[in-house]
Amino acid sequence: MLRFARMQTKTxxxxxxxxxxxxxxxxxxxxxxxxxAADATCNFQRGQEWSVKSGDGANVVIGRVxxxxxxxxxxxxxxxxxxxxxLPGAGTSTEISHAPFSCRSxxxxxxxxxxxxxxxxxxFEDGYQQWQDANGGIVTIGVDEVIGLMLxxxxxxxx
Numbered sequence: 001m002l003r004f005a006r007m008q009t010k011t012x013x014x015x016x017x018x019x020x021x022x023x024x025x026x027x028x029x030x031x032x033x034x035x036x037a038a039d040a041t042c043n044f045q046r047g048q049e050w051s052v053k054s055g056d057g058a059n060v061v062i063g064r065v066x067x068x069x070x071x072x073x074x075x076x077x078x079x080x081x082x083x084x085x086x087l088p089g090a091g092t093s094t095e096i097s098h099a100p101f102s103c104r105s106x107x108x109x110x111x112x113x114x115x116x117x118x119x120x121x122x123x124f125e126d127g128y129q130q131w132q133d134a135n136g137g138i139v140t141i142g143v144d145e146v147i148g149l150m151l152x153x154x155x156x157x158x159x
Contacts, residue, residue, distance in 0.1 A: 041103075042065065042071075042072035042074070042103035042107075044062050044065050044072075044074045044103065044106065044107075045062060045065065045116070046062055046063065046064060046065065047061075047062065047115075047116055047117050047118055047119070048061070048062045048113060048115070048116055048118070049061045049062075049113070049114045049115040049116075049118035050062075050110035050111065050112065050113055050114060051110065051111040051112045051114055052078075052109060052110060052111065052143050052144060052147075053108075053109055053110060053111045053144070054143075054144040054147070055111075056081075056082055056144075056147075057080050057082050057093075058078055058079065058080050058081045058082070058143070058147060059078070059079045059080050059114060060076045060077070060078055060079075060106070060109070060110055060143060061076060061077045061079060061118045061119070061120045061121070062074060062075075062076055062120075063075045063076060063077060063098070063120035063124045063128070064128065065103075068100075068138060071102060071103065071104075072102075072103040073100045073101070073102065073103070073138050074100070074101050074102075074103055074106045075098060075099070075100050075101075075120075075124075075128055075131075076098075076099055076100075076101060076106065076120070077095060077096065077097055077098065077099075077120040077121035077124050078095060078096040078099060078143060078146070078147065079093075079095045079121060080093050080095070081093055081094050081095060081096070081147055081150070083151075083154075084151065086155075087151065087154050087155055088154065088158065088159060095121050096121075096146070096147075096150070097120070097121040097122070097123030097124050097126070097127045098120075098121075098123065098124050098126075098127025098128050098130075098131065099127075099139055099146060100131055100136065100137075100138045100139060101138060101139045101140075101143070102138050102139065102140050104140075105139060105140050105141060105142055105143075106143065108142060109142040109143035109144060110143070
């Protein structure tokens with residue numbers, strides 16, 4: 001399950017809403033995961049921090065890499081997500097504490113390697129545990145698309 005760290009002005013309820021909204025992305029990944037081939041070239045490593053190709057300032061921090069069914073899953077935190085003008089919290093940033101990506105989707109989403117000794121978000125381990133407990137799936141769309149879904153929900157809900 002995707003879990004978001006809250007902005008200073010947000011409540012725990014809002015964090016849970018983000019999780020529910022984007023859980024469908026993970027569910028889609030669970031359905032499509034068996035059809036994806038194993039990725040022997042998944043070279044992501046814990047502690048790496050990557051820029052997101054969309055160029056909006058967001059970064060991805062690798063918290064864990066492991067086998068999942070027939071492929072690798074890369075568990076990440078997405079940090080420094082800028083809240084655009086017109087949305088509550090505009091001008092600030094937020095993060096997604098835990099998101100489990102297919103290696104292929106993540107590889108297509110990241111740009112430059114920024115650091116090799118970064119720590120994932122504070123809520124990463126809790127999100128990972130929720131993912132395990134729920135026998136969760138993986139995200140098979142790009143990081144920028146996940147961010148877009150979160151911002152779309154924020155726009156529609158007014159939160």
